[in-house]
Amino acid sequence: MIQTILDALSYGGLYGLAALGIGLVFGVMRLVNFAHGELIAIGAYLFIVTIDLGLPLSILIAVTGTAILALLMEFSVFKRLRLAGPAVLLIASFGVSVFLQRFYEIIFGALPLSGQIAPWMTGVMEFGDTTITRGSIVTIILALILLGGMWFFIEKTTLGLQIRAASSDFQTARLLGVRSNRVIGAAFVFSGVLAAAVAFVLVTQRGSVDPLFGVNITILALVGTVIGGLGSLQGAALGGFAVGATISLLNSFLGNYRVYTYTWLFILVIIVLLVRPGGLISNKAVKERV
Amino acid sequence: MSDDLLRSSQLPGVTRFQWQQLLGPIVVIVVLSYVISSISITFTFLTEGTLALLVMVLGLQVFIGNSGVLSFGQAAFAMVGGFATGLLTVPVKIKENVLDELWEPLKAINMGIWPSLVIAVAIGAFFAFLTGLFLMRLSGLAAGIATFALLMVADNVFFNWRLIGPGPQVMPQVPKFGFVDESIILAVVVMVVVYLIGISRRGRLLRATREDPLAARALGASVWRLRVLFFTVSGGIAALSGAMYAHHSGAVSARDFYLGFTFTTLAMLVIGGATSMWGAVVGTIAVTAIGQVLLEFESGVTVGGIDITLPNGARGVVIAAALVAILIWRPKGITGGREFALRLPFLNRP
Numbered sequence: 001m002i003q004t005i006l007d008a009l010s011y012g013g014l015y016g017l018a019a020l021g022i023g024l025v026f027g028v029m030r031l032v033n034f035a036h037g038e039l040i041a042i043g044a045y046l047f048i049v050t051i052d053l054g055l056p057l058s059i060l061i062a063v064t065g066t067a068i069l070a071l072l073m074e075f076s077v078f079k080r081l082r083l084a085g086p087a088v089l090l091i092a093s094f095g096v097s098v099f100l101q102r103f104y105e106i107i108f109g110a111l112p113l114s115g116q117i118a119p120w121m122t123g124v125m126e127f128g129d130t131t132i133t134r135g136s137i138v139t140i141i142l143a144l145i146l147l148g149g150m151w152f153f154i155e156k157t158t159l160g161l162q163i164r165a166a167s168s169d170f171q172t173a174r175l176l177g178v179r180s181n182r183v184i185g186a187a188f189v190f191s192g193v194l195a196a197a198v199a200f201v202l203v204t205q206r207g208s209v210d211p212l213f214g215v216n217i218t219i220l221a222l223v224g225t226v227i228g229g230l231g232s233l234q235g236a237a238l239g240g241f242a243v244g245a246t247i248s249l250l251n252s253f254l255g256n257y258r259v260y261t262y263t264w265l266f267i268l269v270i271i272v273l274l275v276r277p278g279g280l281i282s283n284k285a286v287k288e289r290v
Numbered sequence: 291m292s293d294d295l296l297r298s299s300q301l302p303g304v305t306r307f308q309w310q311q312l313l314g315p316i317v318v319i320v321v322l323s324y325v326i327s328s329i330s331i332t333f334t335f336l337t338e339g340t341l342a343l344l345v346m347v348l349g350l351q352v353f354i355g356n357s358g359v360l361s362f363g364q365a366a367f368a369m370v371g372g373f374a375t376g377l378l379t380v381p382v383k384i385k386e387n388v389l390d391e392l393w394e395p396l397k398a399i400n401m402g403i404w405p406s407l408v409i410a411v412a413i414g415a416f417f418a419f420l421t422g423l424f425l426m427r428l429s430g431l432a433a434g435i436a437t438f439a440l441l442m443v444a445d446n447v448f449f450n451w452r453l454i455g456p457g458p459q460v461m462p463q464v465p466k467f468g469f470v471d472e473s474i475i476l477a478v479v480v481m482v483v484v485y486l487i488g489i490s491r492r493g494r495l496l497r498a499t500r501e502d503p504l505a506a507r508a509l510g511a512s513v514w515r516l517r518v519l520f521f522t523v524s525g526g527i528a529a530l531s532g533a534m535y536a537h538h539s540g541a542v543s544a545r546d547f548y549l550g551f552t553f554t555t556l557a558m559l560v561i562g563g564a565t566s567m568w569g570a571v572v573g574t575i576a577v578t579a580i581g582q583v584l585l586e587f588e589s590g591v592t593v594g595g596i597d598i599t600l601p602n603g604a605r606g607v608v609i610a611a612a613l614v615a616i617l618i619w620r621p622k623g624i625t626g627g628r629e630f631a632l633r634l635p636f637l638n639r640p
Contacts, residue, residue: 080618086431087360095613098553102606226435262446266439277432
């Protein structure tokens with residue numbers, strides 16, 4: 001039972017991190033970034049390739065590399081699509097995503113690359129009768145630290161204030177002197193950092209990485225961002241958390257029928273969208289009229 | 291909010307029926323199909339597969355192009371169509387041997403390809419109607435994500451539920467089309483339907499809702515009803531595409547119609563130009579041609595005495611890059627979203 005709750009919390013935390021990364025970028029430029037999964041994948045590749053240099057250096061390289069790729073996406077593609085609507089941006093990011101997947105296939109090969117990043121995370125801890133996987137504890141702590149850090153950054157710093165301003169009304173924020181390209185660049189960098197954190201947790205769990213490494217979690221986090229509330233950063237984190245926790249709980253309660261977890265999850269997603277098209281925490285500025 | 295891909299300033303006259311707009315694409319497809327399939331048996335196979343994809347892209351066009359609502363869910367109806375025709379035509383003996391967990395009444399059914407195609411289309415359209423009743427309440431990104439959720443549900447169900455199919459395995463021994471003619475006829479029929487429904491009164495009203503929902507409502511258009519209607523037609527066409535694919539490859543499985551299929555067909559539509567039937571045709575031909583050339587290079591080609599071998603994955607890289615480049619530099623697609631006209635498409639830029 002305790003393990004079930006901890007799993008739900010750690011899954012929720014992990015998906016919350018991924019969703020917040022997507023939500024940050026969505027907030028400032030209305031881009032639902034499918035290619036976030038490829039940021040997670042490059043993070044995982046960098047961890048595996050550089051782990052022999054020691055964990056601290058590996059973390060540094062992975063985080064920097066992922067952030068650089070995020071900026072590169074912005075400069076090469078999305079910066080040129082500033083005037084396009086959300087549907088065009090969504091399709092473009094779909095294209096970037098497939099482009100990078102195939103690119104990884106060329107560079108790293110289609111087969112999984114394996115390696116042990118932090119073996120101590122896969123162990124279990126025992127408290128009397130209950131055993132708890134160490135990974136879930138570490139994930140929860142990491143998620144708390146990063147979500148707390150992001151909260152501090154967004155609520156207490158000038159750049160964070162600008163991101164919030166740009167998220168709620170981009171044009172007005174620009175008129176009031178917020179430098180749009182800088183804010184968007186910052187959002188991409190932070191979404192890259194969050195992607196690297198997600199990559200760290202996932203790659204320690206799985207022990208291997210392949211070109212499609214980030215697709216699954218991105219689809220789910222993306223859905224979390226949307227049902228959480230487009231344009232609201234708390235909403236994104238909350239939506240991601242809800243999706244992750246729901247998956248984990250469905251997995252434990254469905255028992256032998258757990259293969260149908262996604263069916264139930266996505267039916268719930270459709271229902272949430274029908275009842276609240278703007279998301280659970282909706283932001284008035286993004287409402288679209290039918 | 292300007293959405294270049296889906297809103298287009300069509301030239302005047304496009305809403306009137308013009309023979310060249312309908313016959314031009316048909317002639318192109320029929321001639322190309324016969325010429326290419328006459329090269330070799332491999333190319334016949336390629337032509338049939340491409341025609342199935344073309345039907346899918348036309349199905350996407352009729353909904354996405356006219357309504358301006360993005361849908362990732364049409365592949366779900368292709369899945370329904372492929373499975374339906376598979377279950378109806380695979381010989382009873384094969385079903386008993388390979389698909390032993392199948393629901394008993396389904397095991398006993400067997401019919402020819404043509405009646406089975408009709409039923410597959412009907413089932414696909416029915417499911418599209420049923421889901422459209424709910425999903426068409428949404429628009430914009432919510433619609434995109436909700437239709438995506440639909441695809442995920444369909445994939446999850448078909449991949450696991452052995453009562454209605456092979457589960458994660460492949461359904462084998464689906465009877466194949468005898469000749470390339472069947473695929474050509476079906477593709478031409480769909481082109482006629484898509485063009486006629488596009489210029490019909492309801493099609494024009496739906497395009498009006500795409501450009502300005504409020505003004506269209508003032509004209510008495512129910513956005514929801516129109517979208518449900520076109521979503522249903524689109525679902526039926528997608529189901530036909532799935533069924534054509536099944537009869538082309540002789541087998542069908544859930545993962546044939548998943549993210550890769552969705553990406554390819556959506557890329558074809560956007561690259562060609564989402565707002566016209568001609569755009570769907572051009573996009574399908576262009577992407578297939580690029581893909582085929584690169585496939586040759588991936589297996590090694592000698593150009594001027596130099597061996598060139600591209601690594602596996604180069605195809606995906608180039609097609610994805612082409613999609614992004616089109617969105618940046620020519621957001622309305624190669625055709626500019628216009629119907630066929632007897633001029634070279636790249637000469638009449640606005």
